[in-house]
Amino acid sequence: MTSYSLFLLPGDGIGPEVMVEVEKVIGVFEADGSARFDLDHGLVGGSAYDAHGVPISDADMAKAQAADAVLLAAVGGPKWDGVPYEVRPENGLLRLRKDMQLYANLRPAICYPALADASSLKRELIDGLDLVIVRELTGGVYFGEPKQIIDLGNGQKRGIDTQVYDTYEIERIGRVAFELARQRDHRLVSSEKRNVMLSGVLWNEVITALGKRDYPDVALEHHLADSLGMQLVRRPKQFDVIVTDNLFGDMLSDVAAMLTGSIGMLPSASLGDVDPRTGRRKALYEPVHGSAPDIAGRGLANPIAMIGSLAMAMRYTFDRADLADRIEAAIAGVLAKGLRTADIKGDAATHISTSEMGDAIVAELTA
Ligand code: NAD
Secondary structure (H helix, E strand, C coil), X not given: CCEEEEEEEEECCCHHHHHHHHHHHHHHHHHCCCCEEEEEECCCCHHHHHHHCCCCCHHHHHHHHXXXXXXXXXXXXXXXXXXCHHHCCHHHHHHHHHHCCCCEEEEEEECCHHHHHHCCCCHHHHCCCEEEEEEECCCHHHCCCCCEEXXXXXXXXXXXXXXXXXXXXXXXXXXXXXXXXXXXXXXXEEEECCCCCHHHHHHHHHHHHHHHHHCCCCEEEEEEHHHHHHHHHHCHHHCCEXXXXXXXXXXXXXXHHHCCCCHHHCEEEEEEEEECCCCEEEEEEEECCCCCCCCCCCCCCCCHHHHHHHHHHHHHHCCCHHHHHHHHHXXXXXXXXXXXXXXXXXXXXXXXXXHHHHHHHXXXXXX
């Protein structure tokens, strides 16, 4: 059996606490013979700065590039507020994204039935929600030139950002989304504002042509981004995979994610090009949440987003939907039993610790 190489970067704050729980799940799969893993550990963020004076060392960067997938927990915290700007903890994450050229951000929004009442929407609208937003991460208005504030000399200034997309950028994010749709329900919604933006007209043309040419088996629809925003809060379960640009993706993925309750529940993936050496896309999996310094070291962190990130790695890097399904079913099972960490406690009287949640998921996996 081939081993899956995973490079683990626990980072700072609650990062190491939640990463330990992921290793327990990996231990289950190793023990029952479902998979073999080749694990390595590195430092990122403040912990790397403390050890090496940089937020990720060249040696760890090389290991990240060589691994099948990187699993990162979180970086940052007040301890490093005073460090020089160019070596602040967040730069470790930015370097990983830049050097690995991770241009596709996958943000799932899954609502476990046991948590449906925690949503701001009515239970029937949200119960069983399972969609993924694919956001373009390295182009568009956040990076386009010119980008400046100019003094007009008459007491006025002008702020300029430029939305730019080239064909190749739209095509490569489109491919990630179509391939994802193939792994799921063969349905894709593409979103832009072609009614008022020429970059949206091009986006629409390129995605349409790509679908016709290479993915005729995927049903493609186009929604204007503003109308998609409305639909996401009106009837979110109509969607399966959504692809959109950097700006709209930033907003729409936060809207979709927050429909589902706590930030401690949400995993994400960032993908790049296929590495010819391995045949797999460059990939980094991480929870949406940060290092939560306010609760670090107190056993209060919810490890589900981190464990869900492993499930995404199994599904999207290793094509092991069977193991991803097992992890997600175990999480659902634990929640259905009423077990909760503090952040998702709701009206329940008691809550369990980070490691108790990890143990409960392990028990569910081995039951
Ligand atoms: P945060 O996500 O760390 O925390 C926001 C709130 O959610 C806090 O009250 C926290 O206790 C809670 N929370 C977060 N994750 C949780 C979990 N797993 N279980 C239970 N509760 C959880 O965001 P923040 O407070 O804005 O930032 C804290 C630090 O994290 C900062 O240094 C920030 O720069 C960094 N950060 C890192 C990342 C990353 O590594 N990708 C992302 C966001 C923020």
